[in-house]
Amino acid sequence: MKIEIWSDVACPWCYIGKRRFETALAAFPHRDSVQVVWRSYQLDPSLPDHYDGTTLEYLSTRKGMAPAQVAGMFAHVAEQAKGEGLNYRFDDVVVANSFSAHRLIHLAAAHGLQDAAKERLLSDHFEHGKDIGSQDYLTSLGLDLGIGAAELEELFGTDKYADEVRLxxxxxxxLGITGVPFFVIDRKFGLSGAQPAETFSNALEQAWQESRPLTMVSAAGAGGDAETAAACGPDGCAV
Incomplete structure (x- = not known):
């Protein structure tokens, strides 16, 4: 079963949704048969590499909201994050364009390190005030993950993986996705937002049941043969 998650590194609900999904997946009996793929998304592609201002100033300007209202929104999201074991520090968040960070996630995926890169980027952005638009920071993160310096130099010296991010x-x-996080299961089921873990659990179970082929049950023990038992087909009914 394949689960694709459209998400932005600069999205606070995406980290909360990641944790809630992971809680559900950890309890899923068939979790070893689940492939998770992170897909790129940008809430604000127009952001410059670095924004000269705080995250409160940025959202107040972008959304036309009063600073006090934005601060209240931050407090609510931080409380929700705390319930998932996350320590959001919005006062320290560095507002920056996430495109290069998404390119790094694609490179990490080529090394089987996609989830590790996603986790570090989200944590560093919302909990540790790191600059996700900084090439120096992204290079350091890549080295921490075990990616070679030459590959990282190539990544940031070219537009490698830019096409994959845009795709x-x-x-x-x-798929009609207009907000994140957005979870797509086997390109058949979609879940929008940081749903409760119970909702993810129900979706996983439903998708698993609908993706499994029928198992034929032998009737030999009951004095018959499942493959030769009377049945009706396109040529009529056995008599």
Whole structure:
């Protein structure tokens, strides 16, 4: 079973949703048969590499909301994050464009390190005030993950994986995704937002049941043969 998650490193609900999904997946009996793929999404592609201002100033300007209202929103989201064991520090968040961070996640995926990269980027952005638009920071993170310096130099010296990031954007739009996090199971089931773990559990179970082929049950023990038992087919009924 394949689960694709459209998410932005700069999205506070995406980290909360990641934790709630992980809680559900850890309790899922068939979790070893689940493949999780992180897809790129940007809430604000127009952001410069670095924004000269605080996250409160940025959202107040972008959404036209009063600073006090934004601060209240931050407090609510931080409380929700705390319930998932996360320590959001919005006063320290560095507002920056996340495109290069998404490219790094694609490179990490080529090394089987996609989830580790996603986790570090989200934690560093919301809990530790790291600059996700900084090439120096992203290079340091890549080295921490075990990616070679030459590959990281190539990544940031070229536009490598830029097309793959944009393809994620396009696929998301084609699926009708207008907000994140967004979870797609086997391209058949979709869940929007940081749903409770119970909702994710129910979705996993439903998708698993609907993706499994029928298992034939032998009737030999009951004096018959399941494959030769009387049945009706396109040529009529056995008599």
């Amino acid at each position: 994620d954007f396009e696929e998301g739009r084609a």
